[in-house]
Amino acid sequence: MPMPSPDRLVILDRDGVINQDSDAYVKSLEEFLPYPSAIAAIGCLCRAGWTVTVATNQSGIARGYYSEATLGEMHAELRRRVAAAGGELAHIAYCPHGPDDDCDCRKPLPGLLEQIRDALDLDSLEGSWMVGDSLRDLQAGETQGCHRVLVRTGKGERTLAKHPELAARGSEPRVFADLAAFVDWLLAEQAP
Template sequence: MKLIILDRDGVINQDSDAYIKSLEEWIPIPGSIDAIARLSKAGWTVAVATNQSGVGRGYYSEATLQSMHERLCALVAGQGGKVDLIRYCPHSPEVGCDCRKPAPGLFHQIAQGLHADLAGVPTVGDSLRDLQAGIAVGCSPFLVRTGKGQSTQHKALPEGTLIFDNLAAVADHLLEA
């Protein structure tokens, strides 16, 4: 199985320090939906691992979050692709759960849900915690400059991190390999 694990906010859709709280605020980054569809059509299994502490903080409901994920899946399906699995952490940082990135819990959930070994699996994020969660389970880190990626690229990144302008550039790289 060719598997890729994507962060959501800042990788697939625009991010906001004020949180993405409604379907209207969920706006895809140009090229990201097409990138997911291209990977899917080329035989990649696409999973999403996303921190969504706005649910735990009471900024939006799980139903609203579900509507955002339904929109994502519908847009990708509209281009002939598929998002195979979405796992999210609804907890605020104070909860101390094992699923909030940089903890690897969401990655363990994806591995279980897809019966997959995560060694070497590309994981794409725009923040250091996205990459750290993937590294903890043996994934290969890919940083995009969208979202918080512009500032993240200047931090001490995990060894071997590949940096790309956006998810479309990651897809181009993986599909050329």
């Protein structure tokens, strides 16, 4: 893997961006259903020399819906699928805490992104891309100087309905139908 730099780094939320989300939580490997287009998009990014990471709130652990071992199974399957598409996830950061646990990693707090920054040995994340389907994803990215992208998959449409100002043209966040549409745009924008 090439040495990462912030301007060639994409940080992805998981549920709703990479895989189908559920209001009842994604609690098992059987319920973990990646979007084929998202897996292919991650592979394209990696093959084009981008570093891809994941930052995901997983409060279902604190709520007792599934264990960290089950989450590990889901992430092993995610890594397997991404590798089959010609890609690699440089780091997966997750917050196992609930909303009342007073942690520093639950998005919109910056802890998960700071974990990624430290894991990749970067000085900052300024200029990298944060892709999510919720306001808290965008807020976490903003704390670190990331370009922000909202996808309409997962909770994205609901987020836009609650916050129509997010869809303002010519400003951040940029809004795309899904991860694949964002990656197509990004790779075209960054072409030499």
